[in-house]
Amino acid sequence: MENPILIVEKLNVVARRKGAAHKILDSVSLQVGEGEIAGLVGESGSGKSMLGSAIAGLLPRGCEAESGQVLWRGQNLIGASEDALSSLRGSQIAYVFQEPMTALNPTLRVGRQLVDVIKRHAQPDAAAAKALALGLLANVRIETPQEVFEAWPHQLSGGMRQRVLIAMAFSCKPALIVADEPTTALDVTVQAQVLSLLLTLARERGTAVLLISHDIGVIRRASETMYVMYAGRIVERGRTAAVLDAPRHPYTRALLDGLPGRLQPKARLNALRPGGPASSGCAFRSRCASAFDRCGEVPPLPTQPPAGAAACWLSQPINVEGESA
Ligand SMILES: Nc1ncnc2c1ncn2[C@@H]1O[C@H](COP(=O)(O)OP(=O)(O)OP(=O)(O)O)[C@@H](O)[C@H]1O
């Protein structure tokens, strides 16, 4: 990649519960280029949100990055001060979360919240900040910006609230937006509108997006590159079209085979065998029809070539660490 603005390198995140440490992210590596829309998919619990939050130091209490790096334009954010992270979050990295109600403060009017963010990070003058806020509400295709500015969050529909959050995310002209399932809480038509708004604004402004979703259709339409997570690890990455047309990892194949749709014969819906991740070796081996002896060892995700790769022994007979090609 020519201009990665974000490089996550072998990131390990653990959660401590009752004294014991549980691995949540296991040697996760990922890159996002300037203006790039990168998709992150994986089933529930695979670690997508944890990765999104780790990127700017928003890990929940009890979870911490044990090793690895999150490099933002070359600066390692792991271990950076809360001040540095918070100023970065306001100015360069923005978030749009799944549930807009939890992200908005129910006790403050929408406009006040928008103005607060703008004053903190972009425009200290109150009147100018208000004008900017109204402009942003119009940018996210809200037809009555003044009304929404004066509304309380609970007076708005879910789609409206999400538009407000998108306006907030763009207010400080970030270089990257982490959009964690930004539309799942909305009904289908509104989902499509809000997502297409987010992506249109991102493309117009050259803003990179890390789009987290478990909807492969969304990832296919929106992203240029994609990453597939399983049990806290990236198991496959590549150009989106290449991954979806010719998936290399059995988990990716199973995910795609399991997609409901007219083109998928019903029988294939069972491709993803039930069961949880294996606790050692390749986490997918307990559900993988192709598993063999070697899967008792964790297959690495090759770092070369940089484009498409899968962490599966079947897809990498060469270029494995410690072995000659
Ligand atoms: N606050 C927390 N403390 C400890 N562990 C957590 C916490 N939140 C989530 N986890 C665990 O971390 C793992 C990854 O969770 P994460 O929320 O990142 O999954 P996800 O891929 O975003 O799933 P979903 O698609 O349901 O949003 C899960 O095993 C989950 O149980």
Ligand SMILES: [Mg+2]
């Ligand atoms: Mg999540």
